[in-house]
Amino acid sequence: MDGPVAALYLISVGALAMCAFQAALLARSSSYVRACWTFALICLTFALFQFANVRQQLAPDLASAIAAHKWVNFFSLMLVPQIWYLIASLDERQGAFRATYCVAAAAAWLAAQNFIAPYGYRFAQLAVDAPATLPWGERAFLLAGETTYAYGLNRLLALGAMLYAALFCVRARRQRARFSNGLVWLSVVLIVVSTSLAPYSDKGALKLPYLSGFGFLFLAASYLLLVRREATQRLTEKIRISAALEREMESHKLASQRFEYALANDALTGLPNRAGALDRLRAMFLASESSLTRMAVLLLDLDRLAIINGTRGYEVGNQLLVEVAHRLRTVKRKNGLVARLGSARFVVGIAGHKTCAALEREVEAVMAAVKPPFSISGAVLNMSFSAGVAIYPDHASSAEDLLASAGLALHQARDAGPGNLRVFKPSLQQSLSERIGLENALKEALEKEQFFLHYQPQVRAADERVVCLEALIRWQHPSLGLVMPDRFIPLAEATGAIAAIGSWVIDAACRQLAEWRAMGFAEVRVAVNLSAQQLLMSDLGDTVQLALQRSGLRGDDLELEITESVLMQDPQRSIERLEALRGLGVRLSIDDFGTGYSSLGYLKLLPVHAFKLDRSFVRDIGKSEKDLEICATAVGLARNLGLEIVAEGVEDAVQAAQLRQLGCHLLQGYYFARPLPAHAATAMLLEDRSGAAGVASLEAG
Template structure:
């Protein structure tokens, strides 16, 4: 809406009835002026006297006058000249010419110049008094009329402004439904010029399907509370195939209307003249309402039904199945290797794969079937009107066949596969919840067999699924019953032969399954949310051990601790790392946090901030398994990294694969360019040591030097060095860490 013009804001002044009347007497004879003063004096009247025309003009300019008694014969100029000046100056004053000149010509000239009255000096005093009173009354009427006119003009301008600047269409129709008036909003909203619509029937702008509803608003004759209000009508738009579209939707307006009547005072009868109405554009609001409603029951990424809508449709399908005797199939689908896509190519490409997968699966379904996204890379399907399990299998096999065509991920072909579990109503469950749960258990069996296939649920499967749940519960017990322990693997500097650091590696001494490494339980810990508590225990235990070694005189040794990518999703991570560091009074330079390479491709800005905070506290941060992911080099320069670890897969093939040799050479060059220290892990053969030395890698870690050991077994190596390894360097035994 435009700004209200400045003059609309100025309040029209009213007549000040308390202001005294101002009477100016202009005559060169003092005696006459004095007589006039005496004759015309009244309460609330100010009388000013002037003897010349120039003096009179100065007085009028300075103080104004309501009524002027003017003698035509003045010593310095003619009285008519004073009148000419008054008229030219636009002074609002009534001039009474009072002259001894008896000629009619003088009177005519004075009246032509705007004199209110011409009176000869020979008149009676009563005539003069009456003329002056009438002149003052005329001035009052003139002021009142001017104020009333200004008020009406201002009101009209304001009304016109409000109507034209209204965000709504405002219109009037005659008794036959033709436009008599419509404001300018119709041009910007519907594309019609106002002149096009004047005289046209309202149906010219109404979408045909809404004409029946529109007649209630446009033909409204009531003018009371029963009049049409908040009627939604879709309108045509000139210029786009007949309609204006917002995301393929017609414009929607909310109408309110009143009947217009003219009252005949003679017979007290009201005559209907037409309809006044207001139409507000609510298209965007309707879109927002539809969007909110859609989002409440759909997945925003794939636009598929979400869990809530899926359950509603599945409940309906089960109810229909009870009546028809047909079966309902429920599938639980999980994309195989989806985490690899996210880790390697990034979440944006992962999202694109999910959308592509959803489209492929939808293309294989029948009308009436429902595909929903449960979350992450998990999908559920409801198949209606099935005769047997074979009908469900045919659909699954059709879906699997469609997945044979690779997806385009990051500009490359990617062969995506999926694991499907399914259950049938009423054979495998009689509620929506049980069917989804059983289909999920069946899908899990496919995963255990190697993925990329399908499996129907049978009751014995629940036992294996329960094992997974029990394992999670065992993890919770392990946290509170001292079942976790740390082993430490030395890191060796080849130039000095010294142990310069250790990596803390978690082990779980399970009461039934024995000593377990993290590969067997970290995924469950992350899935269950226990990873944070486990990480806190690892940091406290390893930092306490480093403090103990320092107390025993083993200093300048670095402690490396691995953190799960999930940790970097928590805002309290930095505080949780700093707390044990300060509790055990450690030198931050002797603590190194290892992060996985795929972490760099998640919430990069959030990770960068946390890494920088850790580095700002003096600790080191290195990237574990460097070189195994796709986008590391794109992000490496943005992170405040102090070191990288070359993945053991490259080291293992070093003597057989020239590609690994080139990769390690490139990694060392990158590290040198960024000023990073490098550790090669997974060293198992002396030949690997020699080749890495030639490439310029000085720090190593692996079974060739030592397997991971409990702290008490590692202590002699820290004190005395690594026996027998000195032959690798050609100069005797390897020395221990500095004491």
């Protein structure tokens, strides 16, 4: 194949094939996947169109030229629906592909006519039968003659494709889309010009081969340049996003590590907390098992920390805890453990000893380290510690059981008074087993409906009418029988079951009051005790509000009792929680008033309605002048603060009379009634109402 035109056509065939290959490669990384694949197909079709043109131009005779010309026609027909499909794939409007399918059907019909007709679909008659001489002297077989209506139809389809492309480019230009580049516009103009010359060649007015393939080659290069630039930008953006994600993941990892550290460590002292201590104790336990050595767990409880917090403030108490932690660190062995388990409780893990005597010496060293007075904020504090010790393998077979055994020993030490140390004894093992069994049963007790409520009335001192019933939870254990709250409530708090149990008590008490209200007892309310953990739970207000709504009660139908010692653990936070509860209209009272170490400065800030005078003062009111004076002082304090005062533990008429004389508003105790089941409490309310009705009728008579 000689001649410059043929050479240019063949070069364009290779260039267009390369463009098709690159467009297919770009389809994998471009956001225009369908458009890239379509463009690759168009490039390949144009390459075949150019090759068929070469075959026609260099044909040895007319028959060969016509055969080649039919392929030129075929590939030109295939280009029109492909171009429609390309624009439709870039155009995101609905219905963009419908016209494409119509054009494709028309092109398929024309292609069939092309191979049936003697000269192809383009010509009805030919005006030439020999190669023509081009203006620059080269000879090529260029066919010309009378065109057909089918050819006119294809021209209309091609014109529609160009118009669609032009409208799309205008819209893209206005929207500043990626394909609104000037190169695209220039390429479109070149295609329009080269395509518009074809009719003149077909009529013989111009002796030029079809040039639209060269115009498209410029468009292909421009398009691939833009797509490649976009792909490069996407790759750069992907790298940037990957780097940002990597930084974010690293930041998240560091935050997660900080969070895990916070979960396992005490913020005040920097020591491990309970979770961290258990992890370390488990590791120490495994090491002791493998090395056949002994280990001990020493639990230390700082006596009278609540007094320090109440009298000198929490800042001094916190500094004291930090100093205790520092002293314990100084005596800790390399393979030992020092952790803070709670408010005033520390655990020391001792390992790596062969004999109990070595363990005892290290325990003595720890106790000696915390024995000297503490100098805090210029004050010298003489503190004592209660301590419990448990030893592996003598007292437990796991880290958790060892810590629990030390806890039982500590409990025994505290019962003996401040400053005592006790070692776990095998006789306490039964208590430990019972505790574990009780914990397991406690988890299922609520589900199996083993809890029920008793109600102890509070009567008005003036006329002994029942105005409030305190709800007291009981547990009917399937084998142990009746279990009282002082035995299972601490377990519920330790195991985290107190939230569900406390919610059930509030809800059950409200339901019972709703029943009493339905019976006409309009002035009676119920009181429920809150544990320390319940008060500090964030969803307590939601629990109370939901219980009131379900029962159709008002806020002041419910009274919540909080012990004084619980309030003083965190006065500021307690005040915030109580304010939220009072906002619901709920009545609030301080239980066991006088037994804690409260600050009067805090007491006047508490948003409560009543104090409950502890039974320990009421018990000896008739025998002890001091107790009588304490009761009188408490009543005077309540009166000055505008609060009700409830005396609990009233057991005889003398106590009731003295408390009434002092000005107590409400009385509660065995003298009036023991805690009663719901049906018995209902009977008492009925009797109380009938008695009041009888008194009213006598007064009326």
